[in-house]
Amino acid sequence: MTAIRGFVGASRRPGVLGVHSMDNFNMLVPDLEKAKEFYSAFGIDVREEGNALGLYTFGNTHRWGSLSEGPGKKLNFLSFGVFGDEVADLRRHVEGQGVKLLDAPPGFESDGFWFRDHDGNIIEMRAAEKTSPNEKSDTQNISVPANVAGAPLRSKAPVVRPRRLAHILIFTRDVDKAVAFYCSVLGLRLSDRSGDGIAFLHGIHGSDHHLIAFAKSDAPGLHHCSWDVGSINEVGLGAMQMADKGFSKGWGLGRHVLGSNFFHYVRDPWGSYSEYSSDIDYVSADHDWNSGDHAAEDAFYIWGPKPPDDFTFNYEGKTPK
Numbered sequence: 382m383t384a385i386r387g388f389v390g391a392s393r394r395p396g397v398l399g400v401h402s403m404d405n406f407n408m409l410v411p412d413l414e415k416a417k418e419f420y421s422a423f424g425i426d427v428r429e430e431g432n433a434l435g436l437y438t439f440g441n442t443h444r445w446g447s448l449s450e451g452p453g454k455k456l457n458f459l460s461f462g463v464f465g466d467e468v469a470d471l472r473r474h475v476e477g478q479g480v481k482l483l484d485a486p487p488g489f490e491s492d493g494f495w496f497r498d499h500d501g502n503i504i505e506m507r508a509a510e511k512t513s514p515n516e517k518s519d520t521q522n523i524s525v526p527a528n529v530a531g532a533p534l535r536s537k538a539p540v541v542r543p544r545r546l547a548h549i550l551i552f553t554r555d556v557d558k559a560v561a562f563y564c565s566v567l568g569l570r571l572s573d574r575s576g577d578g579i580a581f582l583h584g585i586h587g588s589d590h591h592l593i594a595f596a597k598s599d600a601p602g603l604h605h606c607s608w609d610v611g612s613i614n615e616v617g618l619g620a621m622q623m624a625d626k627g628f629s630k631g632w633g634l635g636r637h638v639l640g641s642n643f644f645h646y647v648r649d650p651w652g653s654y655s656e657y658s659s660d661i662d663y664v665s666a667d668h669d670w671n672s673g674d675h676a677a678e679d680a681f682y683i684w685g686p687k688p689p690d691d692f693t694f695n696y697e698g699k700t701p702k
């Protein structure tokens with residue numbers, strides 16, 4: 382058979398059940414116009430779809446997220462993608478764990494199935510194309526030879542457009558319970574953690590170091606959605622692109638330890654963040670990641686500015702400062 386150049390088929394670990402992707406998320410926000418402005422500035426293809434906004438990346442048909450109007454910022458649900466031939470088995474598995482299935486939230490019909498996690502967050506599992514990467518995402522940190530200028534003029538800087546949703550980080554009342562639930566019920570695996578403060582989980586069928594992560598708080602909530610870009614340069618350019626449009630609050634440029642990605646977080650109008658992320662670690666379908674439990678001061682970031690004091694404050698249900 383002739384291989385299609387550049388095409389990589391969906392990776393899969395045989396004989397084990399588990400979600401393969403963070404397919405999409407839905408968040409309620411009080412002002413869709415403001416949300417459109419923020420995500421458009423971030424480089425997302427924001428489409429008006431009925432009463433909601435769809436979040437797409439340019440050149441990709443997948444809808445990574447959607448925003449609906451609500452009284453305040455609130456994570457409404459997370460939808461995980463599974464292989465079509467695993468749906469029935471996973472449904473039996475979820476129910477076998479004592480988890481009660483729910484109807485889809487009003488206005489969100491699907492052929493998947495729905496339930497609540499340990500914190501009451503609404504979760505969907507649905508048959509979907511594997512959108513988590515099947516190999517480590519390429520990163521291009523381009524240099525130029527002697528006698529050539531490497532940087533364009535500021536006025537000619539390219540617009541940063543993320544390539545895909547990378548991961549979601551949510552708050553939880555109990556990180557241990559989150560790890561237990563998402564590993565036993567959804568089939569994810571622990572990549573790394575820092576005590577009971579934060580934990581990162583990957584998919585067994587090949588995914589980034591984390592497709593979801595949990596940080597301890599006194600209530601559930603969305604901390605950030607993370608978007609993959611192709612270089613450290615794009616992380617920096619993205620931060621500048623947002624600052625130029627008035628979205629200068631955030632944290633970066635830096636490099637995480639757990640996951641290793643270069644980051645810049647931009648704060649949205651409601652106190653959660655969108656992250657430009659590049660060169661995150663990757664766990665192949667045939668590899669058992671050597672997970673560790675590390676002290677926070679040794680594992681949060683290897684370099685970068687000091688984070689804002691309220692970086693890990695849970696603004697869900699509260700008015701941001």
Ligand SMILES: [Fe+2]
Pocket residue numbers: 548550605607656658
């Ligand atoms: Fe992140």
